Amino acid sequence: MSLVLYGHPFSSYTQKVLIALYENGTPFEFRCLGPDTPQHSAEWLRRWPLRKFPLLVDGERNVVETSIIIEHLQLAHPGPVRLLPTDPTAALEVRFLDRFFDLHVMNMTQYAVDGALSGDPVKRRDGQAFADTKLELAYAWLDKQLAGRTWASGADFTLADCAAAPSLFYADWTHRIAEAFPTLRAYRARLLARPSFARAVEEARQYRPLFPLGAPDRD
Missing domain, CATH: 3.40.30.10 (Glutaredoxin)
Known part of the structure; x- marks a missing residue:
C-alpha cells in the first residue's frame, strides 16, 4: 500500500x-x-x-x-535529503528549532487567526495583540539565532526548516517581519524559493481568500 x-x-x-x-x-x-x-x-x-x-x-x-x-x-522511507542529522547533538538542536517554530511562531499566529474566526471584535483585537507581542519576541530571537546560517540549523535543510517555512509564511501575514530583522526576512525569502515549499505554496494559492486576517497581495 x-x-x-x-x-x-x-x-x-x-x-x-x-x-x-x-x-x-x-x-x-x-x-x-x-x-x-x-x-x-x-x-x-x-x-x-x-x-x-x-x-x-x-x-x-x-x-x-x-x-x-x-x-x-x-x-x-528515507531519501537523498536527510531531514534529521545522525549526530545526536545536532539532531537535538534540529528538534529544538522544530519545536520553536511550531510553538512560538505558528501557534502564536493561530491566536490571531482564532480571534478573527470567532467573529467577536474583542477576541479579534485581543488575539491580534497577543500574537503581535509574542511574534515580535520570536522574530528578535530568530534574527540573532540565524546569523551566518543558510538554513535553521546550519548548512543543511532539515526538519526545522520544514517547520519554519509555513510558520514564517503565515506569521508574516499576521504580524509583518520588520526591516529591523534583515536576517530573518532573508531566511523567509530563501524558504519561499525552495522548490519543495514553493510547490506547497502554489498548490494552496486558490485558498487564500479563506485566510481570516486577509491574505496580503504578495508571496
Whole structure:
C-alpha cells in the first residue's frame, strides 16, 4: 500500500509534511479534507478521532503529529535529503528549532487567526495583540539565532526548516517581519524559493481568500 496523507493544502501543518515528502520525491496519495470530500473525512476520523490533521497512513499504521510523521518518513522511507542529522547533538538542536517554530511562531499566529474566526471584535483585537507581542519576541530571537546560517540549523535543510517555512509564511501575514530583522526576512525569502515549499505554496494559492486576517497581495 502506498503512503496516504490526509490534510488540507492551506494548512500550515499539512504543508510542513508536504515539504518533507517533496524534498525526497516520496510517492504518496494526497486526500484533501473538506466539504467536497466527505468520504475522506469519514476515513480520517475513523483512523484519528481527535480531529487533527495531517494524518499519514503507512500500510496498517496511522502516524500523527507532524514532527513524528517526518521522523517516521526518514526511518521508513528515507531519501537523498536527510531531514534529521545522525549526530545526536545536532539532531537535538534540529528538534529544538522544530519545536520553536511550531510553538512560538505558528501557534502564536493561530491566536490571531482564532480571534478573527470567532467573529467577536474583542477576541479579534485581543488575539491580534497577543500574537503581535509574542511574534515580535520570536522574530528578535530568530534574527540573532540565524546569523551566518543558510538554513535553521546550519548548512543543511532539515526538519526545522520544514517547520519554519509555513510558520514564517503565515506569521508574516499576521504580524509583518520588520526591516529591523534583515536576517530573518532573508531566511523567509530563501524558504519561499525552495522548490519543495514553493510547490506547497502554489498548490494552496486558490485558498487564500479563506485566510481570516486577509491574505496580503504578495508571496
